[in-house]
Amino acid sequence: xxxxxxxxxxxxxxxxxxxxxxxxxxxxxxxxxxxxxxxxxxxxxxxxxxxxxxxxxxxxxxxxxxxxxxxxxxxxxxxxxxxxxxxxxxxxxxxxxxxxxxxxxxxxxxxxxxxxxxxxxxxx
Amino acid sequence: xxxxxxxxxxxxxxxxxxxxxxxxxxxxxxxxxxxxxxxxxxxxxxxxxxxxxxxxxxxxxxxxxxxxxxxxxxxxxxxxxxxxxxxxxxxxxxxxxxxxxxxxxxxxxxxxxxxxxxxxxxxxxxxxxxxxxxxxxxxxxxxxxxxxxxxxxxxxxxxxxxxxxxxxxxxxxxxxxxxxxxxxxxxxxxxxxxxxxxxxxxx
Numbered sequence: 582x583x584x585x586x587x588x589x590x591x592x593x594x595x596x597x598x599x600x601x602x603x604x605x606x607x608x609x610x611x612x613x614x615x616x617x618x619x620x621x622x623x624x625x626x627x628x629x630x631x632x633x634x635x636x637x638x639x640x641x642x643x644x645x646x647x648x649x650x651x652x653x654x655x656x657x658x659x660x661x662x663x664x665x666x667x668x669x670x671x672x673x674x675x676x677x678x679x680x681x682x683x684x685x686x687x688x689x690x691x692x693x694x695x696x697x698x699x700x701x702x703x704x705x
Numbered sequence: 706x707x708x709x710x711x712x713x714x715x716x717x718x719x720x721x722x723x724x725x726x727x728x729x730x731x732x733x734x735x736x737x738x739x740x741x742x743x744x745x746x747x748x749x750x751x752x753x754x755x756x757x758x759x760x761x762x763x764x765x766x767x768x769x770x771x772x773x774x775x776x777x778x779x780x781x782x783x784x785x786x787x788x789x790x791x792x793x794x795x796x797x798x799x800x801x802x803x804x805x806x807x808x809x810x811x812x813x814x815x816x817x818x819x820x821x822x823x824x825x826x827x828x829x830x831x832x833x834x835x836x837x838x839x840x841x842x843x844x845x846x847x848x849x850x851x852x853x854x855x856x857x858x859x860x861x862x863x864x865x866x867x868x869x870x871x872x873x874x875x876x877x878x879x880x881x882x883x884x885x886x887x888x889x890x891x892x893x894x895x896x897x898x899x900x901x902x903x904x905x906x907x908x
Contacts, residue, residue, distance in 0.1 A: 639867075641860045644896050670871050672743055675899030 586612040587705050588629070592622040592648065593637040593666070598690075602635070602666065602697070609698045619643030623651060626658045632705045638667035645669075649682045664704055666690060666697070724755055727907060731759040732767075734905050738879075740770075740843065743870060745850075745882040745897055748907040753885060756907050757848060758791045760881060761798075770843040770879070771797045773836050775829065777852040780805040781817045799841055801832055823856040826865045833869060837876040844879035845869070850897060851888035863896045870900045 589611050593599050596617075603613045614629060616622035618640055626634065634652065638645035645665055653659050665687035671679065679687060685704050688697060735742070748756045764770045776784050781802040788795050800817040803825070820828050836842060847853070847869065853862045866882060873880040882901065884894045886908065898904050 638896075638899075639860060639864050641858075644860075644863065644892070646896055646899060647892060669867060670874075670900065672870075672900050673902040674904060675901075678899055 586610055587632040588612045588614065589701070589705075590614045590616060590622060590625060590629070590631045590634040591666070592616045592619070592634065592640070592645075594618060594640045595637075598637070605694045605697055606701065609701070611701070619645075619648035619651065622648060623655070623658075626652065626661060627655070631661065633662045633664060633701065635664050635666050635701070638665055638669040646678070646682070649684060653682060662704060664688065664701075666692065724759075727752060727755050728759045728762075730905070730907060731756070731763050734903070735760070735763050735768075738903075741874070741877050741879050742903070743874065743880045743901045744903045744905055745884060745894060745901045746905045746907065747884050747886050747894055749886055752907050753849075753883070757846075757883060758788070758793070760846065760883075761788065761793045762791065764844055764846075764879075764881075765794050765797045766792070769797075771799075771841065773799050773801065773833065773842045773845040775801045775803065775833070775845065775847045777803045777823050777856075778848055781814065781819070799836060801829065801836075803829060823852065826853075826857055826861060830865065830868060830872075834872060837872055837878060840876075842878060844881065845873055846881040847883060849883040849885065850893060851883075851885040854888065854890050854893050859890045859893050859896075863893055866897050867900050870897075 589606055591599060591602050591613055594617055599615050603615060606613045614625060614631065616625050619642060622634065636645040636648055645667065649663055652661055652663065662685055663683060664685050667687060668690045671687065686700055688700050746756060746760065764772060781800050785795050798816065801820065802817055803820045803823045805819050806822055818832055833845065850862065850866060870880055882897055
């Protein structure tokens, strides 16, 4: 019997990055859902159960920090595994906040495909 | 006139016993920091100016650091007079005046560059980068994030401030990001807090 592919939601406002990350993760055997902003991600998460939500930090409307906070506040999706894929470099406060928000990893852009796959595999 | 203004602002705080408490808090908070500290300072409108002065007094006069002052709230001539009247050694500061626009560019001033407008963040970024390259300063003070957000949208303001912080870290400079506690988009300072090492609240 074939194993079900693990599902990842990737949230990023830049189309090129969404296409690239989707391709990299699908090639690694994951099913990938895409959202372009925080609102869309929240709606999708309420409809679809995912194994990981991978978030950009810099997004219009709702930042990745706000999105992570909103996910943690919604009872039906609060236990979603979360990670960042971002250019953001976090300081001392940021790293503490990531822990509080239960962010399992933050992967720096620009990323290396192999490193991205390895880090995702470690989380799920 | 400017002296009176600065004195009024400082006296206003002193009357409530705030001036000393701000000064003490700044000295306590900044005194323990390494030379490449990165902090956000969040204050009420009432405490904003005394806090700004207290920080500059501590960094420039006490720690003898050279700084870059990004002015988005007061034009260079006004700011310099106020700082001088507050006994800040302005020879140790280089100013980026983002609000005088073309009016300021008529004058040749050795320690100030004038940007075309407060929304010109690429121009501001390039200017800061050049100053970092020239090693003209030990710290940069952004006055302020809350004003930056008035002229630019939140995403651009946060991205720009993040860029500023990463450049300062790269060059080993300290950074102070000033902000009002109540303004157009208070989520911006929460995002910026993620990139600094400490947030000082002075309410």
